[in-house]
Amino acid sequence: MTSTAPQQSILDRPFVLDLFAGPGGLDVAAHRLDIPSFGIEWDKSACLTRYAAGLDTLHADVSAVRRDAFESLPPEINVLAGGPPCQTYSVAGHGAGREALKEVEEYIDRLMTGDSDEAIDRDLKKFSNDQRTGLVLEPLRYAIQATRSPNRANRPYDVIVLEQVPTVEPVWENYARALRDKGLPDGTRYEVVVDVLATETYGVPQTRSRAVLIARRVGLGKPQLPPATHHAYEPKKWNQRNAPAEIQVHQPMLDEGSPAPAATESSKKSDTDLEPWRSMGDVLRTQVGTRTKPFLVRSNYGSSGHPGRRGVRTDQQPAATVTGRISRFVVFEHLDENIVYEGPRFTMNEAGMLQSFPPDFPWSGTAQAQQVGNAVPPLFGAHLLSAALGLSRPTPESLKKPWQPATEEQRAKLRNNGCGAADTCTDRCPKPKDQVPPPSSMRPRKSK
Structure with a gap:
């Protein structure tokens, strides 16, 4: 862009x-x-x-x-x-x-x-x-x-x-x-x-x-x-085409999401003018290299008040809504092509990057996730x-x-x-x- x-x-x-x-x-x-x-x-x-x-x-x-x-x-x-x-x-x-x-x-x-x-x-x-x-x-x-x-x-x-x-x-x-x-x-x-x-x-x-x-x-x-x-993120369409096999077998956990807000006349643009939505991997892997392996993220609660958004997302998708519970998100990394294991959870700088803060923003004090x-x-x-x-x-x-x-x-x-x-x-x-x-x-x- x-x-x-x-x-x-x-x-x-x-x-x-x-x-x-x-x-x-x-x-x-x-x-x-x-x-x-x-x-x-x-x-x-x-x-x-x-x-x-x-x-x-x-x-x-x-x-x-x-x-x-x-x-x-x-x-x-x-x-x-x-x-x-x-x-x-x-x-x-x-x-x-x-x-x-x-x-x-x-x-x-x-x-x-x-x-x-x-x-x-x-x-x-x-x-x-x-x-x-x-x-x-x-x-x-x-x-x-x-x-x-x-x-x-x-x-x-x-x-x-x-x-x-x-x-x-x-x-x-x-x-x-x-x-x-x-x-x-x-x-x-x-x-x-x-x-x-x-x-x-x-x-x-x-x-x-x-x-x-x-x-x-x-x-x-x-x-x-x-x-x-x-582009707006369309979870159902993405899951049908792109979801990795290890989460496709757990269909109830897929992040079905809910419809994005309708575009208004002043915010509409033709599809050809829009870039793809940005994924977690785009930011955490290519921007500063904090996550070098593919990963999955499981939230333990509904997102933005929509219980249907509870579930798993991959590094190829945007993050679920980042709230004060971001430190509870479980991050799974790929050990090999077919096995995943629980890896380190998001640091506060990584969580901030998912909010689009600079990678080196100086989070301080307590309750940083909040x-x-x-x-x-x-x-x-x-x-x-x-x-x-x-x-x-x-x-x-x-x-x-x-x-x-x-x-x-x-x-x-x-x-x-x-x-x-x-x-x-x-x-x-x-x-x-x-x-x-x-x-x-x-x-x-x-x-x-």
Whole structure:
């Protein structure tokens, strides 16, 4: 795949604010596009990874920054991005899911009509069934706060880019209606597109579907979704033609998958213009040579909420959705033509590469598998930012360049700015006991 001719961004100097920034997937994307970024992240270990990677970071609660420290953010920021912790919309077809969506829609309406922050916060604490409802509203609250910021001369953000799991699409649709039809309380309106996209169609060696929103302030042109660059992965067709004999004999374990998101008019391309989807072997064998033998990967749980994706994939296929359980994937290697044996599981750098992170990205802290799984795939993020800003599409090769980690001096400076001290957290950093969203064991379960 070759890049299109260079284009001028719709903004003279794009500068990204990344809410719920994680270890830096969207920031890596911005870095590769030569766009400055600034991330706000709650989790201490994710911040340690960001400091080691040289990414500007504030170790803080996104909500607290909006309330108490918004004026300290760089005033040049003109692109708002992020992916709030996913809601309980996996039950959107049931009563609990519908109620959650209705609640969010009501709060969006109240925000757009100018209800005070104090009233919104009070009612969120009093009525919300899930504190994550407040977090999914934060991007909108940041967009409104920007228009009330003396430090920014009350300038609204020019571009908004949001992404999350597919079940959050109805929330983005509510966002779109509010931004497009009602406008922010100061009158600012946006042109908006929303859809669910498959990351393997953008060169990420992994099947992962994401609900995305791209908005541009009226006057900056109508936004478009990023055009696909690679074929969608069709597991049933691949299994029929290519599955090795050692997994063909175990038909129940074959990864049948589920249909990829339908191509939209703005993302459709003719088959002749698309490259084949990228496989695990493409990345792990040819990029850095970490896996020299053919291998099989068995996941022990459903992928992207689709139980049908449970099973085995080979190195000739994309990875199943990389989540915080990637360290549990069992990897089998070929001893000879007919025998396989359990080999070493994926390292965190290998897992990161399946997310399209650079091979030498400096994962740090604890719960690294969770960091990897929670991250935005940088290559996908680069496509989103490029489409949002009117830039030429990125290429996988642009993510292969060696990553330059921070020096000890740079890391200390970043942590001092982000935590308040060069080598430790301070009282201004979030406390682990207050971590949100709640652990999975506390999340509501579907009734049988």
